[in-house]
Amino acid sequence: MIAALTAAQAMVAATARLRAAGVPDPARDARVLLAHAARIEASRVTLIAPEELPVDIAERYDQLISLRAIRVPVSHLLGEREFYGRRYQVSRDVLDPRPETEALIEAALSEPFDHVLDLGVGSGCILITLLAERASASGVGVDLSEVACLQASANVVQHQVQARAEIRQSDWFANIEGQFDLIVSNPPYIAAEEMSALSPEVREHEPRMALTDEGDGLDAYRRIAASAPDFLIPGGRILVEIGPTQGAYVSALFDAAGLSDIRVIPDLDGRDRVVGARLPLTKRN
Template identity: 85%
Template sequence: MIGALTAAQAMVAATARLRAAGVPDPARDARVLLAHAARIEASRVTLIAPEELSPEIAERYDQLIALRAIRIPVSHLLGEREFYGRRFRVSRDVLDPRPETEILIEAALSEPFDHLLDLGVGSGCILITLLAERTSASGVGTDLSEAACLQASANAVQHQVQSRAEILQSDWFGNIDGQYDLIVSNPPYISLSEMEELSPEVREHEPRMALTDEGDGLGAYRRIAAGVPDFLMPGGRLLVEIGPTQGPDVAALFQAAGLAHTRIIPDLDGRDRVVFARMPQ
């Protein structure tokens, strides 16, 4: 256990411990976890740096660092992850919200929408963010995982959109009715052959069914392409997140399904990130 050290000394020791365990950016994680152990904002860690940690905080910090050293994700230790300026509760039952997905949010918000469908809702970060940003819209989120549906429902309540959000357990379009002017999805797109290349944080601690289709990584897009013509209004938009090499294949699937105006939207690093398509009028 980290002894009677100052906060600064404890952070130095924790950083060294995480670095030895192969954790990326150990200093950042040591700082964030100290703030969590001390129950303060991360921006205030500098203020307590000269102070000796209380035994309670030191023990809590030691436990957090020990868990991070075996590659438990920081978000799971904190119980939340920030996304598009809001904090979402997360657990090992849902995919961690990621900054790259904000590209899909920006694309979705570039045009008006009233009725939204989010396929594979997970934590609810996409559905809830879009409803929070468009207060006149309503939406449905589906997920095959009951635990994910419960997590999304809790986040909808936290962000006060529950009256406009319906969360359904469904295998893609299986339990869906009606039509929508915007359909979005961040489906499992990692191929089986790529799974071993993932970091331990992702491979061992995020839900496998949210990561891979156990095939070539395009299975979810085939399901979406097959079903979307029955649920997307004329002129409605489809936006899906993709892996950086999948843009042309996913665009081709959507074109073959009768969608038009397909285009690939890059992320801030210039990698293909979102495929857009529109239902012809």
């Protein structure tokens, strides 16, 4: 039996455990996980701080802190992650939505589009956000992982865009027909040799196939660049998320594929984050 503690005492103890385990920002995580254990909004934690935790909540909290101490991501413990103002169901089977990916969203929304293709749909956060922000648009999301497709489908229904979204299992363009005026992707771009430097939360708890191509981190861009022109309407755009050092290489791939208006777009931290390009209205000679 866990000794009776107030919520404030439990948070202090939890913060110390997480700090000792090397968890970044342990006080924040201790607070968020207490709210989850108590099934209240995080903003209400202060209100229960002086109160003794009921046994069931204390035990649930202790389990959550134990898992976080071995670096299970908070999003996996909560079962959800916020992205562009919406909450998405997540698990270890899909890549966690990340704030830097919002740079891709902003670039996509800077111009009109009607029909979007999301390559490597994962949780569905990119496709769903674009459809939610553009009520007249429709789209297709594909992923090689069947489990990821199921997760994306659940999020599509949760955000009520199922009438305009189709999720398919596909190896990039293999099961795609037709053309689109917008193609987006956040592909695996971490080189195999860089994997060991990732945080334990990412390296040990997110799907490896969504992180790395087991090579130089650029294979997905080669495959996307080779096929994208066949699936874009004239004037259609492509936007891909990149690692901060990959802008020049991906730009060169897009140029070699006959795409134009190529630009590298930074994220809010000023790091190269997105490469955008367009299929010319007329083919180059």
